[in-house]
Amino acid sequence: MATANKNLSQYDKATIPDASKFRFGIVVSEWNDSITENLYQGAYDALIENGVLPSNIIRWNVPGSFELVYGCKKMQDRMVNAIIAIGSVIQGETKHFDFVCEAVSQGIKDLNVKGETPVIFCVLTDNTLQQAKDRAGGKHGNKGTEAAIAAIKMAELRKNS
Numbered sequence: 001m002a003t004a005n006k007n008l009s010q011y012d013k014a015t016i017p018d019a020s021k022f023r024f025g026i027v028v029s030e031w032n033d034s035i036t037e038n039l040y041q042g043a044y045d046a047l048i049e050n051g052v053l054p055s056n057i058i059r060w061n062v063p064g065s066f067e068l069v070y071g072c073k074k075m076q077d078r079m080v081n082a083i084i085a086i087g088s089v090i091q092g093e094t095k096h097f098d099f100v101c102e103a104v105s106q107g108i109k110d111l112n113v114k115g116e117t118p119v120i121f122c123v124l125t126d127n128t129l130q131q132a133k134d135r136a137g138g139k140h141g142n143k144g145t146e147a148a149i150a151a152i153k154m155a156e157l158r159k160n161s
């Protein structure tokens with residue numbers, strides 16, 4: 001189902017595990033920070049709404065989405081139950097968009113394969129700034145909220161596995 005047909009901020013609270021004992025790392029790209037700050041706020045608010053203590057949320061910033069992979073790799077060395085990687089990649093004039101998106105998605109996939117701490121892919125890859133705005137608290141909701149819920153569910157899966 002395309003994002004246009006759902007709201008990224010909607011979830012059934014009854015299906016969310018108790019997150020009060022979990023610790024989360026959030027690594028945030030500074031590129032397109034008008035978007036990434038909205039994504040972070042959506043993720044932070046959803047974690048708090050589901051019982052996570054503010055002191056159990058660790059935030060690090062990285063320059064761009066390409067550096068999310070390194071930042072999340074180092075975050076995996078910390079005592080957190082799950083990690084959220086937040087970025088916004090927007091198509092420019094060149095093929096650079098393709099290389100950044102590929103590197104980040106493959107890199108975060110690799111961290112999930114090789115590491116013990118789940119890393120949630122909260123990286124928007126949009127054709128336009130408007131598409132990014134629509135998915136970072138706009139008409140399609142907030143991808144950060146969706147990512148926080150995924151992080152809680154994956155932390156619970158890791159605990160029970």
Ligand SMILES: Nc1c(NC[C@H](O)[C@H](O)[C@H](O)CO)[nH]c(=O)[nH]c1=O
Pocket residue numbers: 029031032063064065066067087088089090091100
């Ligand atoms: N164009 C975007 C970038 N580009 C920067 C790279 O992510 C990286 O920081 C640079 O190549 C140095 O290694 N990053 C984004 O997050 N979003 C963009 O739209």
Ligand SMILES: CC(=O)[C@@H](O)COP(=O)(O)O
Pocket residue numbers: 089090091092093094095096097098100
């Ligand atoms: C995703 C990017 O790196 C891109 O926004 C950079 O813009 P350009 O392709 O015009 O250099």
